[in-house]
Every structure is written in structure tokens, then in C-alpha cells.
Amino acid sequence: EWIGADKEPVWLSISLHPNFDSQGRVTRYDGVMTDVTDDRLTKANLRKLSRAVEQSPVAVVITDINGDIEYVNSKFSVVSGYGPEEVLGRKPSILKSGYTSGAEYANLWRTISSGGEWQGEFHNQKKNGELFWEAASISPIRDARGQITHYLAVKEDVTKAKEADEALRQTGAHLETILNNIVEGIVSADENGVITGFNAAAETMFGYRAEDAIGQTITILAGEGPQGELHARIFDSF
Numbered sequence: 001e002w003i004g005a006d007k008e009p010v011w012l013s014i015s016l017h018p019n020f021d022s023q024g025r026v027t028r029y030d031g032v033m034t035d036v037t038d039d040r041l042t043k044a045n046l047r048k049l050s051r052a053v054e055q056s057p058v059a060v061v062i063t064d065i066n067g068d069i070e071y072v073n074s075k076f077s078v079v080s081g082y083g084p085e086e087v088l089g090r091k092p093s094i095l096k097s098g099y100t101s102g103a104e105y106a107n108l109w110r111t112i113s114s115g116g117e118w119q120g121e122f123h124n125q126k127k128n129g130e131l132f133w134e135a136a137s138i139s140p141i142r143d144a145r146g147q148i149t150h151y152l153a154v155k156e157d158v159t160k161a162k163e164a165d166e167a168l169r170q171t172g173a174h175l176e177t178i179l180n181n182i183v184e185g186i187v188s189a190d191e192n193g194v195i196t197g198f199n200a201a202a203e204t205m206f207g208y209r210a211e212d213a214i215g216q217t218i219t220i221l222a223g224e225g226p227q228g229e230l231h232a233r234i235f236d237s238f
Contacts, residue, residue, distance in 0.1 A: 011037045059134075061153040062141070067091050067109075070150070079134075079157050081127030092153065097131055099123035112140050112151055121158070132159045189218045 004010045016031040053060050059076035063069050069087050077083050080095060087094060100122050111118040117139040125131055134155045141150040185205040188197035195218055198210040206213070206221050213220070 009037075010035060011040045059153075059155040059157070061092060061155065063092065063151045063153070065148060065150065067151070076155075079126070079132070079155075080124075086127075095122070095124040095126075097123055097125035099131075108138065112138055113148070115140055115148065122155075132157055133162045134158065187213075187218065187221070193218045 002010045002012050013034045013036045014031060016029050018026045019028045019030060021027050054073050056073060056075055059079050060071070060073040061069060061076060062071040068089055068091060072082075072084050072087055076087075080087075082094070104120065108118045108120070117137060119137045120135075122134045122136055123131060124134055135158045136153055136155040138151060138153045140148040141152050143149050180200040182199070183201055185202035186197065186199045187195060187202050187206075189195050195213050195216055198208070198213045200210075202213075203209055208221075
């Protein structure tokens with residue numbers, strides 16, 4: 001480390017060679033000094049980036065241009081069950097479960113090989129055979145000349161989120177079936193009086209279709225409408 005003229009530290013790589021006279025005595029030293037400050041900073045940044053990727057909460061996979069895996073981080077191993085030594089040199093298709101169509105894979109490769117970024121979901125299979133969902137973003141890595149040399153995949157296990165969404169969807173469908181099969185008209189509204197729910201019985205009672213009523217204020221049910229007199233009697237009873 002050397003302090004430069006501007007008082008900033010500079011890192012130098014130094015090579016010294018002694019010169020000898022006829023009696024074998026050192027007469028001088030010849031040296032070459034190379035400024036390696038940028039190289040050291042680059043390496044330091046790479047170490048930080050490498051550590052960040054390795055400790056990332058999402059799986060990271062880097063392949064060569066042929067799709068052969070060159071790097072996976074620890075999260076990939078946690079999620080998939082495969083250690084780095086089991087996947088290096090192999091293709092990501094090791095995780096294929098058969099649920100993602102060939103057409104989708106073809107679209108993926110067409111997108112990234114042309115320089116674009118592909119985003120989507122995979123229904124993949126772990127080493128132990130367990131199925132899981134991954135949300136993935138795959139993009140090309142280019143060299144200084146702009147040539148694609150590698151592909152980077154960042155993938156997140158979204159299995160629990162998908163299961164929660166499906167459970168919510170089923171619950172919602174179940175509730176909707178119940179609401180639409182009871183004889184009482186049920187109308188729900190938010191704190192501003194905007195209609196958010198309108199079951200089949202309410203459609204019959206008020207003469208509005210659900211898609212026409214939802215989003216309107218609840219006062220439309222008491223005013224002029226397809227069954228205005230009925231509306232007035234109903235709201236007068238409250």
C-alpha cells in the first residue's frame with residue numbers, strides 16, 4: 001500500500017531484481033511497479049457480491065451458454081435437496097417434474113437466447129420426489145463486448161403461497177356457493193356504502209344483476225330502479 005500524491009492509498013505490485021558485478025556483489029536493483037488498486041477493489045467487490053449471493057434467501061443458478069450448470073448457491077441446495085457436486089455440469093432440467101409444458105420451455109430459451117428476460121413459474125421436483133413451485137426470473141449475462149456468455153436464474157420457492165392462494169380460492173368458492181343457494185338476499189358494503197357483495201337472492205329481490213350492483217353505493221337499492229316500490233318498502237322497514 002502506497003500513499004499517492006493526492007493522499008489517497010494506492011496498491012502497487014512490485015517486482016525487484018538484483019544486478020551483480022563480476023565479483024558477485026549486488027550493484028543495484030531493478031524494479032517494476034504496477035498499480036493494482038482497481039484490481040484489488042474489483043476483487044473486494046466480487047467477494048462482497050459472492051457472499052451476498054451465497055447468503056441470499058432465494059436460489060441462484062448460473063449456467064453456461066449451453067445451459068450446463070456452473071454455479072448454485074446454498075439456498076438452491078436447501079430448496080431442491082441437491083448439493084452443488086450433484087448438479088454442476090448438468091442441466092436445470094434435473095428438476096423437471098413433467099408439469100411444465102415443452103412449449104413453455106421453448107419460449108423460455110427463445111426469450112433468453114435473444115437477450116430478453118423470462119419470468120414465470122415452474123412446478124418442479126425435489127431430489128426426494130416432492131413437488132414444489134418456483135417463481136423464476138432468468139436473464140442472460142453478457143461480456144464486455146455484449147456477447148451472451150452465461151444465463152442467470154433467480155428462483156424463489158412459492159409453494160406455501162400457492163397453497164394458501166388455492167385454499168383461499170376454495171374457501172371463497174365454497175362461501176359463494178352457500179351465499180348463492182340461500183333464500184335470503186345478502187348485500188355487503190364497505191365503510192363508504194359501496195356494494196362489495198350481492199348474492200343470487202339479492203338479484204331476485206332488487207332486480208339488479210350482481211355485476212351491475214357491485215361497485216355502486218347501497219343507496220341505489222332504495223331509489224328508483226327495476227323494483228322501486230319494493231326497494232322503498234324494504235328500506236323503510238329498517
